[in-house]
Structures are given as structure tokens and as C-alpha cells.
Amino acid sequence: MNPIKGLESWETCTKCKIGSWAYKHVYGRGVLPCDLFFVGESAGRAEDAIGEAFVGPAGRLLEKALVDVPGKKFFGNLLMCRPCDAAGGPNRAPLHEEVSNCQPRLVETLRLSKPQGLILLGRVPALFWKSLFGTEVWNGPLLEAAHPAALLRRGGTSAEGWDAYKKVFETFAKETLRG
Secondary structure: OOOOOOOHHHHHOOOOOHHOOOOOOOOOOOOOOOOOEEOOOOHHHHHHHHHOOOOHHHHHHHHOOOOOOOOOEEEEEEOHHHHHHHOOOOOOOOOOHHHHHHHHHHHHHHHHHHOOEEEEOOHHHHHHEEEEEEEHHOOOOOEEEEOOHHHHOOOOOOOOOOHHHHHHHHHHHHHOOOO
């Protein structure tokens, strides 16, 4: 379900074949307008089933990492559909065409969000952001951080680097948020 007024036209998007077999179009999750806008790669299996971003294991780990981070947060993805090669198939990396097709939706979500800081979670969002979005879309404070799934694969909250991972977000928020 679309939680964002002004993005109704995306509810039945089939610009990509993944949109035609998505269980749910995942617009995001959180508070709008927000202070911090988090951008991941794409919806996963849990997100596709529920229709909200970052609700699976990686999202739960991210929430733990953000427990001491102030401000209103919004979580979105480059793609609002789960990239796979068949309905219910395994996840795969997003294709350039898919991210390009979804770009206007993400740009409009960012515009409606009015964040003070943007956080790109993982290598894929960082690469696509530089090639497709750039400073024309966002020239405010930007943080490139590891995706929580990477930390989850190394042990989650018991992984080496867990405290440093949390501190990255705390420091960014402290330096970025006004008032």
C-alpha cells in the first residue's frame, strides 16, 4: 500500500517485468517529512510480502543500530519491487534499466521527504546514486554506509565492528540534524 500522497500513479507500475509479478509495491516505511532518509537496494522477500521497506532480518538489525540515533526516519529503496527473474524467484541485483525506471519515484519521494541527511546503505545504492542521481537530486549531507545485510552475514550484533557500525549513524545524525 502506498503511504505517500502524490505517488498514487506508481501503485500499478509495470515499467519493468518485476513490477508485474511483485506481490506489493514497496514505497518505503517511516515518517514524512523526515530528518534522515535511508536508501537501500530493493525490496526483499519479506518486504515484498508485507509492502514495507526494511522489515526483514536486515531491517530489524538496522533498527537496532539506530536505537540511539535521533530524528524522524524514512526507509526506502532504489527499487520498489523485488528484483528476481520470475515471480517468487530468488533475489538478484537490480538492473540499470530497473533503477532508471524507478528513479522518478525515488526522486519524488525524496522531494516529499525534505530530509536533512541522506544515507545510502550498501555498494549498489552508492554506485547507482553517483551514476543516475547525483548532486542535481541531492547536494546535502550524504553518508555511504554498509548495508545491514552485510553485517548480518558476519554475525549481526555480535559481529566485529557492530559498535562502530552504530557509531557511524550516531555521528552522522549529530553532525547533520539541525535543532
